[in-house]
Amino acid sequence: MSSDDSTLRAIPAVPLTLEGHAVLHQMFRVRRDAWRALDANARTEMISQARSVLDQIGRFENGESAAFQGLGHKGELTIVHFRRTFDEIGAAQNAIARLKIHDYLEQTTSYLSVIEIGLYEASLEIYRKLADGGLSNGSDEWRAAISSELGSLRAKMASRLFPRIPARRYLCFYPMDKKREGADNWYRMPIADRRRLMQEHGTVGRRYAGEVTQIISGSIGFDDYEWAVDLFADDPLVFKRLVYEMRFDEASAGYARFGPFYFGIRLGADGLEQIFAV
């Protein structure tokens, strides 16, 4: 066996990842019949309470929340929460549940994930360096070296791991998986091949730099798909162009499986009043 072979055998299949904000998406439908039956003063008072709470949690210092008008039957109101911890996500969920208007909302769905930066590029370099240095995968020394490499990358990438919710007008959100169907099995492909496909993916993505802000969160272990994609843009047609162009990427054409798509418009100052207008 050559030293190249033994290095390859020592290389784990799973790429290294960095995690940042915990993320919760909540989608709601207005229970309009019950809402309309209330008197106007009660409605005004509830909207004003909701506005003030949303305003407060929208300025939370360790994360924030933002509300969007959802278009279509999947929900008229989408609330996105970014927080440092899952416990704080729990508190944000409680704050929404305590709103008086919550009695007039029906949650149609939700999605839980954590901001993830996939390090395909760095992983192979790090793994090779450690294997060439004679460390064996999974040993204490290996783990300590990985943890130190990740520590410095985490510090460099802090602003991407703990971002503000991008201040763009439109949101496109959807969960997705990588296929495990017969010959189309992402997880059986060698890591070097996956890295090449992710490089291609990044090259296509970067053509949209400036037009779209993309935030990928990982949801393995948290929700029903493997990743969630949030795209933020000021021109909604950019979503269609970007997602369409990416469908021709080998990583998408061969391996992506998409969940439902959600489209949102960031709520302005009177956005809640508009959604709840009778």
Ligand code: FEC
């Ligand atoms: O195996 C994995 O780690 C997959 C996680 C992952 C999914 C995913 C899906 C989409 N992305 C979309 C847009 C962009 C844009 C940019 C971009 C770059 C990356 C990089 C990684 C990455 N994406 Fe991705 N994407 C996933 C992971 N993506 C890692 C960084 C690559 C690099 O830095 O070279 C460019 C961002 C920028 O640099 O400005 C834009 C869209 C989707 C869903 C559609 C699809 O067909 O996949 C859109 C899952």
